[in-house]
Amino acid sequence: xxxxxxxxxxxxxxxxxxxxxxxxxxxxxxxxxxxxxxxxxxxxxxxxxxxxxxxxxxxxxxxxxxxxxxxxxxxxxxxxxxxxxxxxxxxxxxxxxxxxxxxxxxxxxxxxxxxxxxxxxxxxxx
Amino acid sequence: xxxxxxxxxxxxxxxxxxxxxxxxxxxxxxxxxxxxxxxxxxxxxxxxxxxxxxxxxxxxxxxxxxxxxxxxxxxxxxxxxxxxxxxxxxxxxxxxxxxxxxxxxxxxxxxxxxxxxxxxxxxxxxxxxxxxxxxxxxxxxxxxxxxxxxxxxxxxxxxxxxxxxxxxxxxxxxxxxxxxxxxxxxxxxxxxxxxxxxxxxxxxxxxxxxxxxxxxxxxxxxxxxxxxxxxxxxxxxxxxxxxxxxxxxxxxxxxxxxxxxxxxxxxxxxxxxxxxxxxxxxxxxxxxxxxxxxxxxxxxxxxxxxxxxxxxxxxxxxxxxxxxxxxxxxxxxxxxxxxxxxxxxxxxxxxxxxxxxxxxxxxxxxxxxxxxxxxxxxxxxxxxxxxxxxxxxxxxxxxxxxxxxxxxxxxxxxxxxxxxxxxxxxxxxxxxxxxxxxxxxxxxxxxxxxxxxxxxxxxxxxxxxxxxxxxxxxxxxxxxxxxxxxxxxxxxxxxxxxxxxxxxxxxxxxxxx
Numbered sequence: 001x002x003x004x005x006x007x008x009x010x011x012x013x014x015x016x017x018x019x020x021x022x023x024x025x026x027x028x029x030x031x032x033x034x035x036x037x038x039x040x041x042x043x044x045x046x047x048x049x050x051x052x053x054x055x056x057x058x059x060x061x062x063x064x065x066x067x068x069x070x071x072x073x074x075x076x077x078x079x080x081x082x083x084x085x086x087x088x089x090x091x092x093x094x095x096x097x098x099x100x101x102x103x104x105x106x107x108x109x110x111x112x113x114x115x116x117x118x119x120x121x122x123x124x125x126x
Numbered sequence: 127x128x129x130x131x132x133x134x135x136x137x138x139x140x141x142x143x144x145x146x147x148x149x150x151x152x153x154x155x156x157x158x159x160x161x162x163x164x165x166x167x168x169x170x171x172x173x174x175x176x177x178x179x180x181x182x183x184x185x186x187x188x189x190x191x192x193x194x195x196x197x198x199x200x201x202x203x204x205x206x207x208x209x210x211x212x213x214x215x216x217x218x219x220x221x222x223x224x225x226x227x228x229x230x231x232x233x234x235x236x237x238x239x240x241x242x243x244x245x246x247x248x249x250x251x252x253x254x255x256x257x258x259x260x261x262x263x264x265x266x267x268x269x270x271x272x273x274x275x276x277x278x279x280x281x282x283x284x285x286x287x288x289x290x291x292x293x294x295x296x297x298x299x300x301x302x303x304x305x306x307x308x309x310x311x312x313x314x315x316x317x318x319x320x321x322x323x324x325x326x327x328x329x330x331x332x333x334x335x336x337x338x339x340x341x342x343x344x345x346x347x348x349x350x351x352x353x354x355x356x357x358x359x360x361x362x363x364x365x366x367x368x369x370x371x372x373x374x375x376x377x378x379x380x381x382x383x384x385x386x387x388x389x390x391x392x393x394x395x396x397x398x399x400x401x402x403x404x405x406x407x408x409x410x411x412x413x414x415x416x417x418x419x420x421x422x423x424x425x426x427x428x429x430x431x432x433x434x435x436x437x438x439x440x441x442x443x444x445x446x447x448x449x450x451x452x453x454x455x456x457x458x459x460x461x462x463x464x465x466x467x468x469x470x471x472x473x474x475x476x477x478x479x480x481x482x483x484x485x486x487x488x489x490x491x492x493x494x495x496x497x498x499x500x501x502x503x504x505x506x507x508x509x510x511x512x513x514x515x516x517x518x519x520x521x522x523x524x525x526x527x528x529x530x531x532x533x534x535x536x537x538x539x540x541x542x543x544x545x546x547x548x549x550x551x552x553x554x555x556x557x558x559x560x561x562x563x564x565x566x567x568x569x570x571x572x573x574x575x576x577x578x579x580x581x582x583x584x585x586x587x588x589x590x591x592x593x594x595x596x597x598x599x600x601x602x603x604x605x606x607x608x609x610x611x612x613x614x615x616x617x618x619x620x621x622x623x624x625x626x627x628x629x630x631x632x633x634x635x636x637x638x639x
Contacts, residue, residue, distance in 0.1 A: 051482075052481075053482065057473075057474045057478035057481065058482075060470075060471070060474030060478070061478040064474070091483050094482055094483055095483065098293075101546060103542070103545070103549075106475055107475060108415070108559055108561070109472070109476070109479070109555060109556070110542055110546055110548075110556055111475065111479050111549070112479075112549075115478070115479060115482055
C-alpha cells in the first residue's frame with residue numbers, strides 16, 4: 001500500500017482550499033484592520049472620527065471647509081460635536097439636521113452642518 | 127364641389143392688403159383697429175371673428191423676414207447690465223416674435239397676481255381666476271395640447287417614470303408644456319399657422335407693410351381720433367377707428383405711446399411717467415447648479431421634452447407659493463440640463479456626505495442646472511426715446527437694464543432649499559454654482575420676454591392701463607401683450623398674454639352691442 005493510496009484526494013483538496021480561504025479572509029481582515037489603524041494615528045478626536053465611514057473623503061471635504069474658514073477651533077468644535085453625537089448614530093443626526101434645515105454650503109454643495117464640522121475635524125487631525 | 131376642397135377654400139380666402147398700394151393721403155375707417163400682427167394681435171383678430179363690426183389688423187412687416195423692416199427695431203443705446211440687442215430679440219413680420227419663439231408654456235401662478243409686501247409695485251387688478259376661463263383657448267391657439275401642467279400623476283403614468291422624490295419642503299416638480307405645430311417639431315408660428323384663418327374671417331382685413339408712426343388724440347386728449355400709417359416706400363395715410371388696440375410687443379407698445387406726444391407732451395398714457403418704466407425680462411443665468419442623483423435614476427422628462435397625452439412636456443423645479451410667502455421669495459423655474467462629470471473636490475464632498483448617510487453612489491449621475499427667474503419690478507429699468515430716428519422718422523429707444531443682487535439672492539435661496547430637500551429624501555445633492563454678482567452675470571442670458579412697460583393697475587397713478595387693458599383716461603385705446611404685466615412671474619409669457627388678450631376680446635365685444 002503506497003502512501004499515495006493512504007491519503008484520499010478529495011479531503012486533501014478540501015483542506016488546501018480551506019487553508020487558502022482562511023489565508024484570504026485572514027489577509028482581508030488584517031488589511032482592513034491595518035487600514036483602520038495604520039493611516040490614522042491616535043488623535044484626541046477618535047471618539048468622534050470613528051463615526052466617519054469614509055475617512056479619506058471626509059478629510060478631503062474637511063480640508064475644503066478649513067480652506068474657507070477664517071477661524072477653526074478644533075477643541076471647541078469637538079466639544080460641541082460630542083454633545084450632539086453622544087450615543088447617537090451619525091446618519092440619524094445628519095438626516096435630522098437636513099430635515100430641519102440645519103444645512104450649510106461647501107463649494108456651493110448643500111450639506112448638513114455637523115458633517116462639515118466633523119470633516120473639518122478629520123482634516124485637522126490628519 | 128365638396129366643402130373644404132382646395133378650390134372652395136381658395137375662394138373663401140380674402141387676400142391681405144398691401145399698405146404700399148394704398149394712396150398717400152388716404153383716410154381709411156374701421157370699427158376696430160388692431161396695430162400689430164403678432165401673438166396678441168392675431169389672437170384678438172380671430173377672437174373677434176364674425177362680430178358685426180369691421181376689424182382691420184395692421185402688420186409692419188410682410189409674411190417673411192425683411193432686413194429693412196427689422197432695422198426699425200434698432201435701439202438708440204443700451205446702458206446698465208448687459209442685455210440682448212433690441213433689434214435681434216424680436217421679429218417684425220406677420221406672427222411677430224412667435225416666428226422664433228421656443229414654445230415654452232406655463233400658466234401664471236395665483237401668487238403672481240397678488241400684492242406682495244416684499245415685492246415693490248406688485249399686485250395686478252385681476253386674479254388668476256379672471257384668466258382661467260381663457261387658458262384653454264389660449265392653450266389651443268399655441269397648440270400645446272390639453273391643459274395639463276401640474277398634474278404629475280398623469281405625466282408619470284403616461285411615461286412610466288416618477289418625478290424625483292423630494293423631501294418635504296418648499297420646492298416641487300412643475301411642468302412646462304410646449305407649443306408645437308401639428309405635424310411639425312417647430313412651435314406655432316402664428317403668421318404661418320393662422321394666415322389662412324385670418325383670410326377666412328369675413329369681418330377682418332389684414333394690411334401688411336403698414337407701420338403706425340403715431341396715435342393721434344382728439345384736442346382734449348379724450349379719445350383716439352386716428353393713427354398715422356407709413357410704409358417704407360414712402361406712403362403716408364390715416365386710419366380712424368372707434369377702438370384702437372396696440373399690440374406691437376412689450377418694447378414697441380411703449381415706444382409708440384411715448385412717440386405719440388403731439389397732444390399729451392409726455393406721451394399717451396404717460397401723465398404719471400410710467401410708460402417705458404418697469405421694463406422686464408426673465409434672466410436665464412447658465413450653469414446655476416450641479417445636481418447629483420445618487421442612483422442615477424431620473425425621469426427623462428426632466429432632461430428633454432417628452433410627448434405624452436397629446437402634448438409635449440418637460441419638468442422643472444419651482445418654489446411653492448407658500449414658500450414664497452414664508453421666505454419673501456420670488457418665482458423661478460430650474461431645469462435639469464446636460465450630464466457632466468464631477469472634479470476631485472466635488473467627488474470628495476459627495477462621497478463623504480453620501481457615505482455618512484449610508485447611501486450608495488455607485489450608479490450616480492450628475493447634471494448641470496439651468497433656470498429662468500422672476501425679478502422685482504424696477505422703475506429705473508426703463509425705455510426712453512432717444513434722439514436718433516429710424517427710417518420712418520420714429521424716435522429710437524434707449525434702454526437702461528438693471529437686475530438687483532437681491533433677485534439673485536432670492537433665487538439662490540430657492541436652490542439651497544432644493545438641495546436640502548434632495549438630500550433629505552436621500553435622492554441626491556445639489557451644488558449652487560454662483561454667489562457673487564459677477565458670477566451670476568458671467569453666464570447671463572435673457573428670455574426675450576419683454577414685459578412691464580405699460581403696466582396694469584386699477585389706479586391711474588400706478589398704471590398705464592386698467593384691468594381691461596384700456597389706457598387710463600382714453601376710453602377707445604387698449605394695449606395688448608405682456609407690456610401690461612405689472613409683475614413677471616418666471617412663467618413664459620406668450621400663453622398668458624394670449625389668455626389676457628382673449629379676455630380683452632370679450633370686453634371689446636361688449637362695447638359693440
